[in-house]
Amino acid sequence: MSSKRILLVGGCGFIGHNLAIKLINLGHKPFIVDSLSVNNLRSIEQEDVINKKLYEGILENRLELLKKNNIELIIQDAREYHEISKLYSKIDPDIIIHLAAVSHANKSNKDPHSTFDHSLRTLENTLDFAKNPKTHVIYMSSSMVYGNFNSLDVDEGAICKPIGIYGTLKLSGELLIKSYNQVFDLPYTIIRPSALYGERCVSRRVGQIFIENAIQGKEITINGDGEDKLDFTYIEDLVSGIASCCEKKNAINQTFNLTYGHSRKINELLNILKSEFPNSKVNYSKKEKFMPERGTLKTEKAKKLINYKSNFSIEDGYIRYINWYKSFWKKFNS
Template identity: 60%
Template sequence: MRNKKILIIGGAGFIGHNLALKLKKLKYNVSIVDSLQINNILWLKRNKDQLPFPNLSMSILKERFKLLKKNKIPLIKIDVRDYKKLSKVFRKTKPQVVIHLAAVSHANKSNKDPFSTFDHSFRTLENSLDNSKNKIFNVEQFIFLSSSMVYGNFKKKVVKENDSCNPLGIYAALKLSGENIIKAYNQVFGLPYTIIRPSALYGERCISRRVGQIFIENILNKKEIVIQGDGKETLDFTYIEDLVNGIICAIKSKKSLNQTFNLTFGKAQPINKLIYFLRKNFPKVKIKYTKRDRLMPKRGTLSTAKAKKLINFKSKWPLNKGYQKYIDWYKKFYNN
């Protein structure tokens, strides 16, 4: 298992760099491909007005690159929409496992710009798949990061992988289409795959402005917190380390092949619970409630029973522990 060659496409993002660091620690032979142009450093340099605290986000991104460099993880800078350039990378790195993360990874941004989202999420996926199916490369496993958004509004308190999918909006529709095209590559070319559905991730060095991050960032910058809806809505908040460990379980076990897994903490909590933990650290939090986004599905718990049974996945970071660890890291980083 060690020394297995792993190529992470879109690997300089939030999930990718955390995953690469852990894989390297476990002695896998890991390389990253990324254009750095979406939700990353080259984009931020040109779009400082798009984030409320651009200098803070820039420092976080620089910290990612520092860690990748320190751990000698190669970062190949190409745009994965370019098929030929990606083929060259496959020839050079000869990956046994390909993990596809490249995307416009934000539902709101995807709805605002469907054209570019298709390009960076779907064109890139097609290029990764088509190279992976090429027999000269011998790819043993193609891992795709889908999303809990594929289910749409949850019809039950706990959703399982085989429950129906009714995506809302561009991001979720592309994720479900991605899952289907991967299955088609398996049917036609026999490319073994694993589809992973995470949810509500939070953790170190994220700049994507999802709730867990926005709240801490706003407080540190003395801005109020805005909650869309009444805060009673629940999400299966998942600490990045649980997801990373779950992906590693999927790499280690052959039972993950040609399967779809929910990989989350496995117990949804109301958004207001984040405020409860934040108040323990910052007693003077100011909160404003606004109208919820109608295109954001009402979600809840994702069952992780299948991942437990087949690939021995066990989440270890309940919200109280994981969010506190993240708050501690953020405070230290901010103060430095």
């Protein structure tokens, strides 16, 4: 396998920094372009965020790890067309992985304007650069493009009927990329992850909030009755799958679900948490509006075409994540 120059736009986020470390360990040369201004150090310091100090510590830890792994980070807003065109030319990547976005459904519904700007404006800039010379673009879409699942599991051919701003913009991004493929023959891969959890996430998704509240002796709130099922996916499975998309020709011009491939109830995740924090207190509240009914995202296509393997059930992945949190918490408070 030849070493590739891989540009990660929005690469200092949760997925991006874990992916960059994976790629360098596989012998590739990752470069990160990130403004650190969305769900990251520069925005968090200006916002009224719960656990602010803790998140600053986690985000600084990301930067330390990137430095330790000799991964180049260029701080730049990817909305700035002229600056990024010059920068991307200089980097001269074989592959661009586009991760920049407002990556949270609730935040997107509250601020559609900035979601469009950071998600689609930045994507169009990437595509405009990538069309000449033709550069493989890997786009991070989402399970939210499907909207309410019509059945217990969906494959990539299922009809997409997103609900709300986030899923709709993700689907718009997919269509935009496909149009660049039609018009400019641009090689692409679209990835649909779901319900990710793992080390150094600050996005306040369910698995993270559970641990943070449990570790601080705070009550855990579940939106709904906890019987909803999600295809919880450990970050290591996703980044391994994305790395395969960088390395396998079969990934070109394809859309893949990259998840664990088997949905589990939120209450099952909670039971794993309780095995580590037996005194946790739980209360149930109303389900969030605009949250679609989801389930399993089938991964058979990725297994067949790129040899994708998911290795971490929540029994394995979530325990690893909890253990990491406990040790980070201890260091953070010492």
